[in-house]
Amino acid sequence: MRSAADPENSAEQQSDQGLRADAERNRDRILCAARRLYAAEGLDVSMASVAREAGVGKATLSRRFPTRDDLITAVFTDRMDAYAGAVAVALADPDPWHGFAAYIQAVCAMQAADRGFATVLTMSFPTAKALEKRRAEAYHGFLELIARAKATGHLREDFADQDMIILLMANAGVVAATADAAPNAWRRLVGHMLRAYSTPGTELPPLEPPPTPTALYRAMIRLNRSTSAGDVGRPVS
Amino acid sequence: MRSAADPENSAEQQSDQGLRADAERNRDRILCAARRLYAAEGLDVSMASVAREAGVGKATLSRRFPTRDDLITAVFTDRMDAYAGAVAVALADPDPWHGFAAYIQAVCAMQAADRGFATVLTMSFPTAKALEKRRAEAYHGFLELIARAKATGHLREDFADQDMIILLMANAGVVAATADAAPNAWRRLVGHMLRAYSTPGTELPPLEPPPTPTALYRAMIRLNRSTSAGDVGRPVS
């Protein structure tokens, strides 16, 4: 994983390229506010709210990030670093199946920790090179991880790399629906999925106990504002 | 399963209770339009769009269905009948495990066929007795189905009824994310889940082949307007 302030990539970030000191400060405040709001409420918070939360005028926000996608990509670039880094960690594990299982759990945990990121992982932003580069990097490593895990005989042969994306979409749905009310429900889903991916006799992490009925019931009610899961989407450009 | 026009339930439907002929006609046009829009775009279409689609004034819509939830419950009551009916079908199956698997596939298929319904199944509408009655009915039957399937030894003992709800949330996420672009991706998810729920050696329906990479890629881009998945939620009242 590399720092977000990597100086040799000039095209993808205008952070340092001659912004005045106060402008740079405001840019940071915006990013910080957006990070907070996206994590808590998902990707479809209004631009106006972000500006309000950041304590800057709407004009300033528009000037720095003309489109919603610009803001989203800027916010999540560093989290995509962690995403790509997780693959490297998994590949370093001496036991490929264990690395595979831990990787899936780690990525899904990132989704659970940040509602916006959960959605970002299931979307493509063709215009955002910074994001897509990291996604491709992670995917490449993941293919290698699959190959190694299959070679151990613990990962089923019929597992396809597409299954990972499907799992991310599924997990995004669970996270969006249960957030707060049943914050560990996603672990139960992932536990089941790992069982499905593995061959008989494979050692599996213990299955998370199911959420209590009342917790689930609260989750089904508190599906409050937007976004929500349905809120899985946003315009691309 | 009972007909939606059940005459003895008077409280839950003002369809016939003295509405003038033209009013009744407009009510039907609204329901029909809403059904179409909800199925195609999810639950968070604006009331104005529904009125426009139905070809009635916005006031008429408000008069007939004061809140969005009123409209949603009216639209989906009959589909909840089908939902409750599916349990009865499953219980009638001589092979409980087969009935269980078929039931899960059938319900998830309903979610895939109607984006709005996918969300409704993961939400509770405490004020909508008609909906909740059917939901409770279905759940009661489902518990019985679980018991029988476990007795055959094919359904794992650690399967919990909460897992069904989690699956519905997960499937809603997949459906919301892949609609149109990869319309069978959900079958792959369900296939994996059935594998996870079953004991070793159990006969399973064939696993759906994974969507092609390009189809999945299109799904990740075409996550167009709202709601979409993020749109997992709506105000309750």
Next chain:
DNA sequence: ATAAAAGTGGAACGGGCTTCCCGTTTTCCG
């Protein structure tokens, strides 16, 4: 120190959604 450049927030505009109200049309029943 000072003037030009760069940046800022507020105001104003256009669009969409929702709710309420009122003049008009349709239905129903005697």
Next chain:
DNA sequence: CGGAAAACGGGAAGCCCGTTCCACTTTTAT
């Protein structure tokens, strides 16, 4: 068949969002 009551549609008001313009302030460089 005709009038009262019910239902209709559209328009006005209010709100929020996103965008653009503009007069004012801060920084920077000389």
